[in-house]
Structures are given as structure tokens and as C-alpha cells.
Amino acid sequence: NAGVTQTPKFQVLKTGQSMTLQCAQDMNHEYMSWYRQDPGMGLRLIHYSVGAGITDQGEVPNGYNVSRSTTEDFPLRLLSAAPSQTSVYFCASRTGGNAGANVLTFGAGSRLTVL
Amino acid sequence: AQSVTQLGSHVSVSEGALVLLRCNYSSSVPPYLFWYVQYPNQGLQLLLKYTSAATLVKGINGFEAEFKKSETSFHLTKPSAHMSDAAEYFCAVTSWEYGNKLVFGAGTILRVKS
Numbered sequence: 750n751a752g753v754t755q756t757p758k759f760q761v762l763k764t765g766q767s768m769t770l771q772c773a774q775d776m777n778h779e780y781m782s783w784y785r786q787d788p789g790m791g792l793r794l795i796h797y798s799v800g801a802g803i804t805d806q807g808e809v810p811n812g813y814n815v816s817r818s819t820t821e822d823f824p825l826r827l828l829s830a831a832p833s834q835t836s837v838y839f840c841a842s843r844t845g846g847n848a849g850a851n852v853l854t855f856g857a858g859s860r861l862t863v864l
Numbered sequence: 865a866q867s868v869t870q871l872g873s874h875v876s877v878s879e880g881a882l883v884l885l886r887c888n889y890s891s892s893v894p895p896y897l898f899w900y901v902q903y904p905n906q907g908l909q910l911l912l913k914y915t916s917a918a919t920l921v922k923g924i925n926g927f928e929a930e931f932k933k934s935e936t937s938f939h940l941t942k943p944s945a946h947m948s949d950a951a952e953y954f955c956a957v958t959s960w961e962y963g964n965k966l967v968f969g970a971g972t973i974l975r976v977k978s
Contacts, residue, residue, distance in 0.1 A: 791968040848958040849896025855907035
């Protein structure tokens with residue numbers, strides 16, 4: 750059972766380039782989300798999805814795009830990378846419904862550097 | 865705005881000493897509270913969660929946390945620190961006031977000295 754799989758683990762981009770961070774889960778979770786982790790700021794929610802075809806913005810959505818065409822996959826797209834997007838990105842999923850009752854399972858993270 | 869505050873971005877304890885990591889939250893309704901741990905270069909793992917069943921919650925690796933409504937706190941403790949406890953710890957909260965989303969504190973890095 751792989752859980753939540755993120756690729757790539759590391760990526761270096763130049764300013765203005767675009768890329769996609771991949772996230773896949775094999776637990777049939779309805780809810781999927783992307784967080785970014787920055788020193789001293791904890792994890793901040795970028796985008797989330799409560800099911801295939803449904804996405805919504807989190808706390809820091811600007812500069813990122815998502816889609817959810819299947820239950821398993823939830824890619825995060827950086828449209829035009831900026832140095833401020835240098836961060837560690839985590840994908841997390843859980844069963845649907847109450848966020849308090851259903852625990853998030855996290856991927857191992859993707860470290861992105863934008864030069 | 866709803867928030868989670870972790871007092872102390874870095875905490876240093878000696879091996880065998882008490883670990884106390886502080887977390888305060890804002891919520892006018894009963895919240896769900898979590899502690900996660902992140903070991904170096906890894907994702908987050910759940911340590912424990914509070915869902916109103918009992919105010920003292922026991923988690924993995926000997927950690928526990930006590931929910932105190934009057935103090936809006938959910939501090940994490942462990943009686944005796946081990947070198948393997950060195951990691952970053954995150955407190956997180958959710959309720960309908962948070963839009964059913966999990967909101968994290970800034971994190972506390974725990975250092976354990978031999």
C-alpha cells in the first residue's frame with residue numbers, strides 16, 4: 750500500500766518556467782490537498798479538492814493551478830515560477846466528510862527551488 | 865481570524881528530561897485538535913488527536929496532550945525525552961469556524977541534548 754506518492758522529490762526551476770508536481774493516492778480518499786511549508790510559517794493550504802471534478806482555493810492559491818480529473822490524482826501546476834515559490838510542497842489526503850474525524854495522510858514532500 | 869499559536873519556535877531539552885511543547889488555538893466552538901511530527905526530510909505523521917472523547921489524549925512514542933478549554937490550549941508532553949524525539953512538531957486545529965480545513969501552527973523544532 751503506497752499511500753500518498755509525490756513526484757518529483759526535488760526540482761530546480763528558473764524564474765518564469767512552469768512545472769507540475771504530481772500527487773497520487775491509492776486509498777480511495779475523496780479529499781486531497783496541497784500545502785506549502787516555509788520556515789517559521791508552518792504549513793499553509795494552497796488548494797484542495799473534495800472529489801473528482803471539484804477544487805477550491807486555500808489560504809495561498811495565487812500562482813498555482815489544480816485539477817482533479819480522477820479520485821487518485823491531484824496535480825499542482827506552477828504557471829510561471831517565482832523565487833517566492835521556493836518551498837517544500839506536501840500533498841495530503843483523507844476520507845471525505847468531517848476534517849476532525851478523518852485524519853490527513855501526507856506524502857513525503859517535493860522540494861522546489863526557483864532561481 | 866482563526867489561528868493556532870505554538871509558543872517557541874525552538875525547544876531544547878536534555879535526554880531524559882520532560883518535553884513540553886505549547887499550543888494555543890482560537891475557536892468559539894468545540895475544535896478538533898492534532899499534533900503531527902515531522903522527522904528530517906520526511907512528511908508529517910500523526911502523533912495524536914483530540915475529538916472530544918477525553919481531555920487527556922495519549923499518542924504514539926509516549927507523547928500525550930491535554931485539552932484545556934478554559935485556557936484554549938492543547939500542550940504536548942512526554943515525561944522523558946529520547947534522542948529519537950528530535951524533530952519538528954506541529955499543532956493543528958479544525959472546526960466549522962475553520963471551514964472544515966486543517967490549519968497548522970508555525971511548528972516547534974525539538975532538540976534533544978545528550
